[in-house]
Amino acid sequence: MTVLPDDGFSLAAEFPDATREQWQLLVEGVLRKSGKTDISGTAAENALSTELQDGLATRPLYTAEDGAEDPGYPGFPPFLRGGRPEGTAVSGWDVRQRHTHPDPKRSNEALLADLENGVTSVWLAVGEAGLPVTGLPQALDGVYLDLAPVALEPGAEFAAAARELFRLYEERAVPEEAALGRLGADPLGLVARTSQDADLARQLTEAAELAALCDRRYPGVRALAVDALPYHEAGASAAEELALSLATGVAYLRELTEAGLPVGAACAQLEFRFASTADQFLTIAKLRAARRLWARVAAVSGAAPAAAAQLQHAVTSPVMMTSRDPWVNMLRTTVACLGAGVGGADAVTVLPFDSELGLPDAFARRIARNTSSILLEESHLAQVIDPAGGSWYVERLTDELAHAAWTWFQEIERAGGQAAALRAGLVAERLSDTWERRAADLAHRREPVTGVSEFPNLAETPVEREPAPARPSGGLPRVRRDEAFEALRARSDAHLAATGARPRVFLAALGSAAAHTARLTFAANLFQAGGVEPVHDPVSVDAESAAEAFARSGAGAACLCSSDTVYAEQAEGVAAALKAAGARPVFLAGRPGEQRDAYQRAGVDAFAVAGGDAVAVLSSVLDELGVA
DSSP states (O other): OOOOOSSSOOTTTTSOOOOHHHHHHHHHHHHHHTTOOSOOTHHHHHTTOEEOGGGOEEOSOOOGGGOOSOOOOTTSTTOTTOSSTTTTTTTOOEEEEEEOOSOHHHHHHHHHHHHTTTOOEEEEEBSTTSBOGGGHHHHTTTOOTTTSOEEEEOGGGHHHHHHHHHHHHHHTTOOTTTOOEEEEEOHHHHHHHHOOOTTHHHHHHHHHHHHHHHHHHOTTEEEEEEEOHHHHTTTOOHHHHHHHHHHHHHHHHHHHHHTTOOHHHHHTTEEEEEEEOSOHHHHHHHHHHHHHHHHHHHHHHTOOGGGOOOOEEEEEOSTTOOSSSGGGHHHHHHHHHHHHHHTTOSEEEOOOTTTTTSSOOHHHHHHHHHHHHIIIIISOGGGSSSTTTTOHHHHHHHHHHHHHHHHHHHHHHHTTSHHHHHHHTHHHHHHHHHHHHHHHHHHTTSSOOBTTTBSOOTTOOOOOOOOOOOOOOSSSOOOOTTHHHHHHHHHHHHHHHHHSSOOEEEEEEBSOHHHHHHHHHHHHHHHHHTTOEEEOOSSOBOTTTHHHHHHHHTOSEEEEEOOHHHHHHHHHHHHHHHHHTTOSSEEEESOOGGGHHHHHHHTOOEEEOTTSOHHHHHHHHHHHTTOO
C-alpha cells in the first residue's frame, strides 16, 4: 500500500476546474428535454431560480464568485457572525417559553414545570392579554429571579408591570446587580397593534425613565423591546420586518439619548424580537442581516464597537401556524427553531403547536421546550459558532436581504421615522400590498400549506383548547397562511353541523387506474382543501354508468378524472351524462388544450388545474352547492 505524502496533494488535482458556462450548457440540455428549447446561458440558470419576496431569488448554483464582503469574526463588528465571540457554544441559546394564562396559580404551575425541565427563561404576557399585573407575585412564586430571566410582554401596562417586578426583586432580596429580566416596554409596537397613539409621548417618556433606572441599578435588566412580530403578523416580508425593527430601534435610541443616556448605554437597553419561519435559510440570513444593520446604526450613532452587538430573541412564526391538523406545526416549529439557533439568536421561543387554538396544554408546552432541548443536547447545534458562515448562498442572501431592508428603512426615515410612518398609513399600506401578493401565492398553492391546502384530512378529530385572552387589536391586522382555506373549511363545518353531511363532489374516474389515479388524487386533494368531501365509487365509470353512480353518491358537484387520451375518447359523453343527472358544477381535472370548447359544449363548467386559484375555485363550488 502506497502512502501519499501530506503535502497538500488533492485527488482532484488532475481534473480541470469546471466553469459556470459548462454547467449552464448542461442545464440547457435538461431544459430542452422539458420542451424549453429557446433558453440558454444565464437565462437557463435563471429558469431554475426560485423567487423570494423583496425582489430576491434563490439561484440554483452559488460559487466563490457569489460571495459577499468579508463577514468578519464572531463577536466583532459588524457582528454578522454573532454578537459574542463564543456564540452560544458555552451554554446554548436561552430557551424561553411563553405563558399567556390569566390565572396566576395555573401560570405558576406551568412555568415551574418548564423551568424544571429545560427552559431557561420565561416570557409572560401581562395585562389585558394575559396575567394581571397584580398576579405576578403568585405566578413567579418559587422562581429564582437571579437565575431565570423573566421577560414581560406587558402592552400598555409596562410601567406598572416593571414596578411590580422591581418590588419582587427587593422583596425577595435579589441583589440589584444579580437581577435578570426584560421589561418589554414597546410603545411603538403598541401603536402598531392598536393604532392608538394619544399616549405615545407619555409612554416613550416612561420607557426612557425605566431605561435610565435599569442602567443605574439593574445591569441585567433591559427596559425596551423592539418587537418586529406586529409587522411579521401583518404580512411583512423578511426585509420589511428588518427595516421596521431598525426604524423602531432608531426611534428608541433617539428617545433614550435625548433623555440623557449615552449611546452605548441606550443600546444596552434594547432587545430585538424577530420571527423565525420554516424557511430556515431565510431565517438564518435575516438574523445575521439584522445584526449587521444594527451594528451600522450603532456605529454611525457613536456607540463603541462592544455596545453595537444586537441582542436577539427569535420566536417561531405565528403566521405559519395552522389550526387544522395542528400536529404539523411541530415540524414547522422544529425547522424554525433550527434556523433561529443557526442564525445566532440569543433567546429562542418555540410556540406550542396548539397556540392558535387557545391556551396550550402541558403536552404542547413540553414538546415546545423539548424542541430546543433536542437540538441543543442531542444535535449539539450550538457547539459550532455560526455554522452557516462561509456558505456562499447564506452569505449572498444575508447581503441582499440587508440591502433590501436598508432601502425600506431609509424610506421610513424620510417619512419622518417609525411613528410618523405608522400614523400616515405608510406601513399598513406597504404590508397590505406584500400580503396581497403572498395571499395570491397561497391561493394558487404555489406556497403549499401541509394539512391545509395540501393533504388535508376532513376526518381529523378537532383539537380543542381553553380560550386564550384577547390580544391587543385595532391596528395592523393579524394574518395567517391558512386563513383563506380556514374560511372555506369553516363553511363546510357549519354545513355538516346543520345537515349531518359535508358538501360532496363525485369523482368520475375514467379508464384504468393507471390512467386516472394521478388526476383523481389531485382532485381529491383540491376539493378536500375547501371542505368538500370527494366520493369515488365505483372505481371507474363511463357514459352509461356515470349518471347512476352520481345519483348514488349524494354529491351535488362532479369532476372527471383521467388522462388526456381517455378524455379524448370519453369525456364528452360522461360530462353530458353527469350534466343531465343534475351535477352542478361539472369539473374536468387537467388542462383541456384544444378540446376546451368541445368539453364545455358537452357540459364541463370549469377545469381544475395545477397552479390555478384554488380558493376561488373552491369558493365557487361551495356557492353552487348552497353552502353558506
